[in-house]
Amino acid sequence: MFIELCSLLVAILLPILTKVPLAIAMIKEKGYDNRYPRQQQQRLMGFGARAKASHENAFEALILYAPIIVLTMALNSTSTLSQYGALGWILSRLVYHTAYLLNWPLLRSVVWLVSYSCTMIILLSLLFKWNSP
Secondary structure, three states: OHHHHHHHHHHHHHHHHOHHHHHHHHHHOOOOOOOOHHHHHHHOOOHHHHHHHHHHHHHHHHHHHHHHHHHHHHOOOOOHHHHHHHHHHHHHHHHHHHHHHOOOHHHHHHHHHHHHHHHHHHHHHHHOOOOOO
């Protein structure tokens, strides 16, 4: 259960961590506009636009991943499969955000699919009770 809990912590922190490159891009573009940050973010191009998209995707991934991990822990149904799924999710999400910032679209798409698959593996391990001791 420790690995799943740590992966949930990472999932919760990712939207904050991915805000850092976005904030840097905003600062470089005429300074950070704290009054109208969303309007400023809409004007970003290149790295800044990718940082914004990466940041938003961190929230989108959290919405899907967190309930499945919480359910896994609530049902006390952690397994080797859910642990590998959680580790795979963490790793793939970190690579995903890096690939997004570096403008590597093919890698980004592949690791997005990997992270989504890891989430589904955890869910399927619950549904079909593929639990190991």
